[in-house]
Amino acid sequence: MTLQGEELAAVFARLMRAASREPLDTQMLLAACAESGRRVYGARGAIVQYAPLCDNSVRTEGTGSALRTLATDAVAWKEGPGCEARSSGVALINVDITSRPARVRWPSWAPRAMALGFGRVTALPLASSSPSFGALVLLGPPGAVLDEEALALVRSLAEVAAHALALQRHACESRTLADQLQLALNSRVVIEQAKGMLAMRYGLTPDDAFDRLRRYARARRRKVVELAHEITVGRDDIQSL
Known part of the structure; x- marks a missing residue:
């Protein structure tokens, strides 16, 4: 039926x-x-x-x-x-x-x-x-x-x-794609903020500040975005490299 x-x-x-x-x-x-x-x-x-x-x-x-x-x-x-x-x-x-x-x-x-x-x-x-x-x-x-x-x-x-x-x-x-794009955008914003802080603190260009941030993270086997976040909230201060 x-x-x-x-x-x-x-x-x-x-x-x-x-x-x-x-x-x-x-x-x-x-x-x-x-x-x-x-x-x-x-x-x-x-x-x-x-x-x-x-x-x-x-x-x-x-x-x-x-x-x-x-x-x-x-x-x-x-x-x-x-x-x-x-x-x-x-x-x-x-x-x-x-x-x-x-x-x-x-x-x-x-x-x-x-x-x-x-x-x-x-x-x-x-x-x-x-x-x-x-x-x-x-x-x-x-x-x-x-x-x-x-x-x-x-x-x-x-x-x-x-x-x-x-x-x-x-x-x-x-x-899922929207979440990934939002995460990428948030990460980019944090990295740009950290670059600006490092550039002002050490008299660097933005490109040199990013290069320093990246080398510092690589030497310590850290993710760049994680280190950038710590810099923006004052928990890490790059003084070497």
Whole structure:
């Protein structure tokens, strides 16, 4: 059974609200993705994997504590439909977990999923551009019949989820860049102040004052900005070099 249009719109709106939440909360967004996938597909459970491009970590979420544990373990095992869809960028549709090929393919993941009562899995990569940076995994009971209409809807959901995650990632990267630029500006101001104080104190040109500051810091294995700050607050007085 698929969701009605208004319900589907509400699901998509919930994802976008989670993506723009202040402060940014990636885990909340992942939880919204998992629950939305479960509802749209009519699945018994859902898991989300997300690998930020800025580091090598993989974040996970699931509908229920058992699936959250399975999601975390799957990353540690480096196996399962989520890992495969995320790394390959290829969707896995209606895979029979109970089959021998699936158990050979995922020797740790498949038995755990079966023990939780699941028998079928569909995994869709999450990608706003190539390569994919996540996966939405939908789990159903043994013998579950694939609903083509629900699959079409969940593909749309995967696109929206990927877009939401990309928006949040870009916002996070923009804030990080802004913080770095502000730090660089603050450091420059402190260094300029220290240069001016040294130039006046020792009758130096600004360039000579900076050269003296830099050599003094290097000789003591200090950062120039840290030494400059101490000079501006009167805790260090360069007299050598």
